[in-house]
Amino acid sequence: EVQLAESGGGSVQPGRSLRLSCAASGFAFDDYAMHWVRQSPGKGLEWVAGISWNSVKIVYADSVKGRFTISRDNAKNSLYMEMTSLRPEDTALYYCTKDNIAVPGTGTWFDWGQGTLVTVSS
Amino acid sequence: FMLTQPLSVSESPGKTVIISCAGGGGNLATTFVHWYRQRPGRAPTAVIFDYNRRPSGVPDRFSGSIDSSSNSASLTIFGLKTEDEADYFCQSYDSVKHHWVFGGGTRLTVL
Numbered sequence: 001e002v003q004l005a006e007s008g009g010g011s012v013q014p015g016r017s018l019r020l021s022c023a024a025s026g027f028a029f030d031d032y033a034m035h036w037v038r039q040s041p042g043k044g045l046e047w048v049a050g051i052s053w054n055s056v057k058i059v060y061a062d063s064v065k066g067r068f069t070i071s072r073d074n075a076k077n078s079l080y081m082e083m084t085s086l087r088p089e090d091t092a093l094y095y096c097t098k099d100n101i102a103v104p105g106t107g108t109w110f111d112w113g114q115g116t117l118v119t120v121s122s
Numbered sequence: 123f124m125l126t127q128p129l130s131v132s133e134s135p136g137k138t139v140i141i142s143c144a145g146g147g148g149n150l151a152t153t154f155v156h157w158y159r160q161r162p163g164r165a166p167t168a169v170i171f172d173y174n175r176r177p178s179g180v181p182d183r184f185s186g187s188i189d190s191s192s193n194s195a196s197l198t199i200f201g202l203k204t205e206d207e208a209d210y211f212c213q214s215y216d217s218v219k220h221h222w223v224f225g226g227g228t229r230l231t232v233l
Contacts, residue, residue: 035222045158045166045211047222059220095165106215107172108222109156112165 001026004096004113011119016086022079022096030074033099036081038092050104057103086120093117123148123216125225132231137202141228143212144194153215155195157186160209207232
């Protein structure tokens with residue numbers, strides 16, 4: 001059974017940084033691409049960033065490009081996201097998601113963790 | 123590239139409901155459509171992938187389809203149960219920007 005456990009969320013002031021982590025288990029982590037998807041309170045889903053199994057292909061949503069960095073450590077079965085220059089509009093529940101293919105593309109669909117909440121407010 | 127869903131639908135237990143997902147600015151026939159259910163306070167889970175395939179454990183009451191002529195996809199739920207009450211999201215791929223896109227979500231009420 002796929003298990004994804006996010007951590008690292010919290011409350012921060014605008015302009016500060018935060019690092020999210022995701023511990024994966026129940027599947028061969030290094031066989032699959034991984035992503036972060038967020039959901040603002042009471043709102044819909046927004047894809048944020050994705051990374052291929054070998055970290056060669058990395059893509060970001062325009063809303064976070066240049067501020068967020070996705071990475072993975074296959075030896076530790078872990079996914080990360082470094083978030084800098086945080087804005088109030090980044091406030092959301094951040095989900096770690098497992099892709100169903102090795103390189104993100106047309107066939108990408110997601111298995112989801114439970115999420116970690118990030119609140120950006122002064 | 124946008125995916126447009128109705129805000130809400132409602133139907134009675136035992137009936138059938140169809141939730142639509144219209145693709146604007148992209149060709150859904152080439153980018154796959156997937157569907158997720160999100161119960162209140164819970165993470166989304168996939169109910170349909172690759173237009174019409176069901177993940178393990180999803181009952182065959184759930185069915186997906188695509189209409190290339192209208193560039194839209196649909197999720198059909200047969201024999202509605204109260205436990206089907208949830209938000210449903212469609213998802214596809216923007217092949218120009220290499221991004222993944224979700225519809226705004228449809229709240230299903232079973233009453």
